[in-house]
Amino acid sequence: MKFGLIFLIVLGSLLTRETESAKILSVFAFPGPSQYIFASAILKNLAERGHEVTSISMFPQQKPVKNFRDIYIPENANLVADLLTDVDEMQQLSELENMMAMYDIGLSMCPNVFRNKEIQKLLKSSEEKFDLIIMELFLAESLYGLAQHFNAPIVGLSTFGTTSFIDRVVGNTSPPSFLPSVFTPFDTKMTYRERLSNFIHIGIDNLYYNFFYLPKQEEIYKQFFPNAKISLQEIQKKFSLVLLNQHFSLSYPRPYVTNMIEVGGVHIKQIPDPLPQELQAFLDNATEGAIYFSMGSNLKSKDLPPEKLQIFLNVFRSLKQKVLWKFEDTELPNKPDNVYISKWYPQPSVLAHPNVKAFITHGGLLSTTEAIYHAKPVLGIPMFADQPMNVANAVKRGYAKGVDFKTLNEADLKLGLSELLYNPIYTQNVQMYSKRLRDQPMTPVETAIFWLEYVLRHDGALHLRNTGADLNFWQYHSIDIILTIVGVILFVLSFITLVIYKLIGLIYGKRSKRKTKSKQN
Known part of the structure; x- marks a missing residue:
């Protein structure tokens, strides 16, 4: 108990240290x-x-x-x-x-x-x-x-x-x-x-x-x-x-x-910002759970090819869960009744809501971090940059399913969502990673x-700063040293080879002289 109190005092002094x-x-x-x-x-x-x-x-x-x-x-x-x-x-x-x-x-x-x-x-x-x-x-x-x-x-x-x-x-x-x-x-x-x-x-x-x-x-x-x-x-x-x-x-x-x-x-934020009233009510009434869908801040859902949009619409229409979709247009033709669209969502606050059961994401690092922090299993649809690596890691860690956008179809999308929604292992795994992420001294x-x-x-x-930053590529990886050592070894081997060659030549020379003398005798 005393140790914990001392730790908190020391930590508090670090955070309140005066800086001009x-x-x-x-x-x-x-x-x-x-x-x-x-x-x-x-x-x-x-x-x-x-x-x-x-x-x-x-x-x-x-x-x-x-x-x-x-x-x-x-x-x-x-x-x-x-x-x-x-x-x-x-x-x-x-x-x-x-x-x-x-x-x-x-x-x-x-x-x-x-x-x-x-x-x-x-x-x-x-x-x-x-x-x-x-x-x-x-x-x-x-x-x-x-x-x-x-x-x-x-x-x-x-x-x-x-x-x-x-x-x-x-x-x-x-x-x-x-x-x-x-x-x-x-x-x-x-x-x-x-x-x-x-x-x-x-x-x-x-x-x-x-x-x-x-x-x-x-x-x-x-x-x-x-x-x-x-x-x-x-x-x-x-x-x-x-x-x-x-x-x-x-x-x-x-x-x-x-x-x-x-x-x-x-x-x-340690305590998420409150949701807008209409959005709060929508999620509170999602008694069967809700799914949050966002492709991030750079890629816009409205720019998805029509055939891909139709796949999402068909699958969402078949679900009993409600869906929050970050869609950057005011209208979405043939939108199912269980889908709520908006150009922007306070994503961390949405993910913090207990009724949100799964997160469809492009796999950006901020989104992945928020999913782990708020313990939401992920359906990853990576598009570019670091997203394929982030989604691949999430799948291997057991809290995500990955879907290839190029081959995306209704069966794979629905199967992936069903796994996340009804197989508790994905939620259990992401809760474990959430606990690890939150467990920090500051x-x-x-x-x-x-x-x-x-x-x-x-x-x-x-x-x-460490002095490695001052070295060039050859110095940092000791390539100049390795080349010097290799050069010395090659020189020594060459020298030894030359000596052996001369010794062999000398020995054979003496033998040939003896043979010549013996023939003459």
Whole structure:
């Protein structure tokens, strides 16, 4: 009992430790609402703690927030929308084509940010000063230049965990032998074929990133920061901290360096917001249970091919459960009576309702995290990026059923839902993972705030960085050492071979001389 009291006192002192009010610049240029949902939870908490937050994004606050300033970037609005409108065409993309399409977005996104009038005004202002830069790490390399421009420490946020280009900024290691690429549907226990595929995929990704994509980002950096005193490569080595939207209970244990911190679930409130009255009544009256269906914030259900829409309508019509469908149009022809449509739902609050029994989702990481936190079994229909991997992991962990969108039919959809609704093992499994996710010494948002303020308290906290971040690829993997050792071994073997060859020649020479003498005698 005493130990518990001491622990709570120590924990309370950590969370209330004084940190001077700071001016913070946040840059989230990617036009995905789910990415910004992750960031905004952290930014709003910083503002509540008295820090002055300037947020560069596509998603300004609907209502004014104290200590919070938005800089709106509408120029990037259609970058992802154009990619996702034609669902059939998107489904034809291979994993590598999917990856390259993402990189193309980055090369368009960053110049759009720099050309924005408000950003230009910010860059030219002599009065704007910042104590910390919080930067999204996804496809935003040239934007890292804002850290050198304002001479401020830089912290990275990753909305999907880590990958090779994120590992690079902090010198982290991600062995491809057991850590799958986010663009593959593998988990940590890979077969030989999967390990080979994963190795090749990561290799191609690294080659494309380092020799095609990154040089183009360096060109953008030089264009908009012509007087920069340090290179983009040097800025990449100055990250104080990286906060990851991940947690081992959501995926799997893996290595991290000291300044990589897991804060998966940071956007989830411990006490969900109340539901709108009409929605609350609809779910309260769902005596047979309810199903929640959303394809996320980027992909819109209204853009689904007509034949796929009809499959969903037919299956939903046959269910006795009610269905909440995130449908981005005011009308849905032939909508069944048990289906409730809306362009937007407060998803965490919906999933928290006890009558919601299953969640049909695209498998995005935020949605997967919310499903686990609120213990709802999942029917996953992955579309692109990390979604196939998230759904594959959920299926292997026993709280999800997966359906291939390309071959989606009424029988498979209905069978998958029936399994989730009537086989209790799926709910039992997700409840176990929910318990693990919730069992943390601090909430994810408290963890994030503690480490961000730690960086502020310790002048950038560069002591957290490991020296692996300063090494190049050859040095980091000791390839130069291995080549030296191999060279020495080859030299020694060559020398020994030469000596043996000469000895053999000498021996045979002496023998031949003896034979010649004996013949002469």
